[in-house]
Amino acid sequence: MKRAIITVVGKDSVGIIAGVCTYLAEKQINILDITQSIRDCFFNMMMIVDITPQMENLSDISEELVKLGEKLNVKIMLQLEDIFDSMHRI
């Protein structure tokens, strides 16, 4: 299984989680874990997802998520999990 991290940051509003989850469901990307918090109206979310079904189209998915973020007025980033493992785990 290839895992990726999706981070969503921005001003809180209705439908951010719904918007991101709907998109992921359409793309057959399973969500493994969600951490989310709101501080001073600022929305922060990190998702761990199974990106295996879309490994070939990662670049497109990444771009579409950026566009979705613009629509939802938040910043969305998708990265393979390895980068965090490399940096923070020995």
Added chain:
Amino acid sequence: MIHMNEVYETNQMILEDNLDVRTITMGISLLDCRSDNLQEFCTKIYDKITGRAKDLVKTADYVAKEYAIPIVNKRISVTPIALAAGFKNPEDYIEIAKTLDAAAKAMEVNFIGGFSALVQKGTTEEDQALMLAIPEALAQTERVCSSVNVGSSKAGINMDAIRLLGKIIKELAEKTKAADSIGCAKFVIFTNAPDDNPFMAGAFHGVTNADTLIHVGVSGPGVVKKALEQCRGKKFEVLSETIKKISFKITRVGMLVGQEVAERLGYPFGIIDLSLAPTPAIGDSIADILELMGLESVGAPGTTAALALLNDQVKKGGIMASSAVGGLSGAFIPVSEDQGMIQAVERGSLTLEKLEAMTCVCSVGLDMVAVPGDTSAATISGLIADEMAIGMINNKTTAVRIIPVSGKKVGEYAEFGGLLGTAPIMPINSFSCQEFINRQGFIPAPIHSFKN
């Protein structure tokens, strides 16, 4: 499981503190391209480079997207041309440089390094021809980088080559006068040159390397600076630990990206070079780090000690993070590419002499230093000899990339643009070393070279 704060720490480094993979450099051996015929040789090297590197940029860009970390430069280094080519006429080397330039353009890499000669123990006819071709070759090409290794701790210093290169640098400056002598920014002189360095202008693919390798150079002065902001007023041990830890993290990311690119291209991974390399962007500065340690301005007493600490801790963090650390690995102090260094020169706190002292403890040498256009060839040779002596005696790499800006004086600026930045023209000691430089021969190898 990865925690949210770790994800934000990484992304903050990338998005706010300019953490990037500075270069993915493909090293390609050209030793199998030898030919007695110039045209055949040029065809062979063009075909080999474009064959090996055809997917380099595309693959690097794709990996960058997957991890959302910028890979700023994609580059190629080749076998020192004087070794690969075997021609004895300088004109031939100009043709070869043009071929390298064409290959670099076709592959969309921004630099190709290896228009080089290794002359520390003596100059062959091929080496001599290549050196004589440097001014014209670099003036007629855009992306070719050149280097000459003139000394080593094992062999001593080739003073005949240094005398010649002083003149070559002047000629190169004159030939590229219209662009503030930019040719000199693509030419570097070394002692103890590493043969796996991915950074330009000094990259070349050493003859002991495998046929094709992928090297990676990471950088992140902004990240180190951010970490040190938490260390104001703290003990040196805390300062050192902080630099070491952050260097570890940066190196691990570079390692991952480099290995990933290597695997996808199907070539072995070479080395990771963890060098704090500044860019003209605000906040991406080595000078800022040194000043954050407690100096009013770079060049103040204490600067050399601060740089020594920085350089050593960067190396230690890197070594712990990867068993393939190579290249130069440390802190670069190019003047024109570092906004903080430029300001220090403008304030009058940083002089050429202090820079020379700093090179005793940093990873390279006098880098991207502009001096007046009327500086004599002998003075430039003298400066090179000093720097090479530091490297030879201290068993370290030292380099000189100096630009005598044609037609300009102290107080004026040379504008190179892009990553090469803006160089304030610095005063240089005007007392003559002509008689010293005019002597022929070699400075013998130092006593500690006899370790067998």
